[in-house]
Amino acid sequence: MLISGIHSRPKYAGLRVDRSGTHHIILSDTPRDIARMVEGLEPAPGPTEVWTVVGACTVTAAEERGPDGSVVRRAFRSRPLMFDMLGHRLARESMGLRLYAIGEEAFLWDVAALARSFGVDGDEIQLDHAGSERRRVFCVHCRAMTENVRTNIVACVGCGAHLTVRDHFSKRLAAFMGVQADAEVRGDLPPVEEIFR
Amino acid sequence: MTLSFKPQETFRDDFSYRNSDEAILRFPFPFVEDSYMYSVNIEPHVKGGPTPAFHAAFDVDEHYVAECQERAIVLAQDPSRCKVLPHMIEAEWDTLELIMESLAADYPEHFSLTRSGTAWTWENRPLGIRDSFTFGDATTLPYGPFEYITRQAQGDFTLQDQRDDNLFVDGGMITCQADWSLEFNIGMSFHEWHGPVPLAHEKGVFDRALKYLLRLQNGQPVRRLNWTMTVNPRMDTSPENYPLWGADRTTVTPENVGRKLHLRVELQTLFRLPRSNAILFGIRCYLCNLEDIARVPKWGKRLHRVLRDLDPALEDYKGLTRYRQTAVAYLSRFDDGADLSLGIQPDVDRL
Incomplete structure (x- = not known):
């Protein structure tokens, strides 16, 4: 979510x-x-x-x-x-x-x-x-940055976790927070939607 | 009363953490009435209070040694759980002084501090530490001053710098947190780091709390209680390790809920620091399972009512969605609907 x-x-x-x-x-x-x-x-x-x-x-x-x-x-x-x-x-x-x-x-x-x-x-x-709403996403689990994210769920370039892109932004990291979407039930993922155009 | 530590307890793997009867009775139960909503529930942090957990500046209990060991395990895996921005060095020394002075004054049988000018000797008997160092010279300590002393204290700590009429979280020791990341949040302003909290912004809670804290005076610390729930007595419920503990939330059943599900309470304290003018924020974490909570009749009944009637936005934010109904069903058997006294005191003196 x-x-x-x-x-x-x-x-x-x-x-x-x-x-x-x-x-x-x-x-x-x-x-x-x-x-x-x-x-x-x-x-x-x-x-x-x-x-x-x-x-x-x-x-x-x-x-x-x-x-x-x-x-x-x-x-x-x-x-x-x-x-x-x-x-x-x-x-x-x-x-x-x-x-x-x-x-x-x-x-x-x-x-x-x-x-x-x-x-x-x-x-x-x-x-x-100005321009695209696409986001840089910081993986809170492995600290890798995934660039140019347009979807609600994205695979982390560092650890491969399917990350939920949260609306929580760090100016220091210039990135939004990504948290594993299916950490509680593996594979239980919402439909992938393009939301950051 | 002499404290008896339980150094063998664990907060991971076999989860051998347990509360003694005395620890249950001193638990800082967080609900003053039968329902819960955010408020600026800040009060002076004076010694004395509804349970002995409020009787010291920094509460030390039977879990002290085990919690310091747990912290060391987390830091060995991820040293950045302790991070302080360089401009906060004066606040680091302030913190070391405040915690050492407080522990030595409140628990003289366990801690002592000898000062002769800047030549200090600190003795921590429960952890077997005795160090002589020069106050103000970080090279004379095995860690930075903030890390050194918070490795020897229970609960998480953050350091807030005050500038531009705001507070910035510019340092912390965060190994037993309720799902927030120091690495992500460090450097944020007061409203930014509280960004994810639902409902409270709209109620003006953070505006009022910030105004209040900007005026916090040295020597007049304040406190509040916060709470969530945790499956298993796991201290490290960090977002960093959510892939390791997230699945715990699916393991709660009607049969195991009483022992497996814990009320997690944070006794949050705020101290103005004298030299740096920074604020030290202590987040002391207590865990008590539902079965033990219900041994205090008032608490079992009240927790049933609070969880039953909780706002859905808080259920989601606190991560209770998967097991709240199981917990409510379990606790309902202890609730006869009787009127309960206002306040958090247990109303019994033995179990």
């Missing part, structure tokens, strides 16, 4: 440029219409970068400037390359940076965890969910 209405489920309220920041980085897990999805980009709030995972190995993360020169764009082959660049960047950052992340939930909280490890926390970072 999917236990719903659990209060550890994060709520998201959209992204709005924080003009108390001196410079801004907006991170997206796929190409999106950022100007439409982030409120307050006009007039330009100061140096602003938009980083996007495009999922193609022919791009580089070189800076591209828009026509007015104010917004810098960088394209990334993958999330790991974006996070690697972000780590290098945050290691050199000063006060005044504001981070914004938009995308699937696992992406958002991976960004948040990385930012927190560099002391970027609280009001300095905003997250907003």
Whole structure:
């Protein structure tokens, strides 16, 4: 059974440029219409970068400037390359940076965890969910992560247990909890349904 | 009264755990009236109370040695059942001091603490431990200070950091839990870690409890009781090991329910810690099977009524679905419908 209405489920309220920041980085897990999805980009709030995972190995993360020169764009082959660049960047950052992340939930909280490890926390970072509802699931029995889960029941990639995906979310792990569905009566499983589209 | 420990007891495999008559009478029965619903049932943790389980800051009973051994077994298999985030080191020392001072004061025949500046000597006679160490220097102890002392205490413990008008569960020793995971929950805020609890959020229970706890004062600890049920006297009903104990829930029959099914009570205590301003949360677990509960006539009758009338959402959350009716049928034979006194005291002084 999917236990719903659990209060550890994060709520998201959209992204709005924080003009108390001196410079801004907006991170997206796929190409999106950022100007439409982030409120307050006009007039330009100061140096602003938009980083996007495009999922193609022919791009580089070189800076591209828009026509007015104010917004810098960088394209990334993958999330790991974006996070690697972000780590290098945050290691050199000063006060005044504001981070914004938009995308699937696992992406958002991976960004948040990385930012927190560099002391970027609280009001300095905003997250907003967009795209698929699919989940990263943490197996409470073996601690393996099963990615991109769309169904109420999923086989754990670590121990093979059939996990019920609970609505209990850990920001630290950037994952939902998975608990063996048939631990009481082996094989007694509900029908598999796609519920995280 | 001199405690007689039962070091041979087990909480797994052959489940040889049993309660003596004295242990039954001191059980912290959790139901003050004939029905149960969540409330902010917090009261001062002062010495004295309806049973001797409330007579010490950290209650030690006949199961002490066996429970410390059980904890060591769990940690040997999964050392991360004890985990403390690095910024909580001051709270670790606070915890060590509080538990050592309390045990030595409440049970001087079993524990002693000698302090000379930062040179401390701790003696735990039931476990055969005598260690000299430097308070504040973790390298002088065999484990971190929090792990060191909670390996020598009954019940689980968590450490709550207070910041941003909230409490964060930033550490714990969790080996005898009622189905929650420290590994998953560590770092969560108060409402996040209580996320799965049904009904109580809507009743505002957690908002009020958090407000109350943020104002908790050093030297004025508080307590509450919580409860669930466990098949077999199994301490480690962790979600981590649910694949090992889940099937127990299908083994309850009308013939074995009296001995097999246990009321599991948590005596939860909260202490403000002096240096770190963190909160130490003790979750002391007591197990008593239905047959023994029913030896106290008031408790057998009251438990029958509470289980019979329990809200379905709580039945599901507490995992009672498969055996609740069997338990109600068993307990009904002890319930003549008589009026029962308010409060949890047994109303008898011998069995």
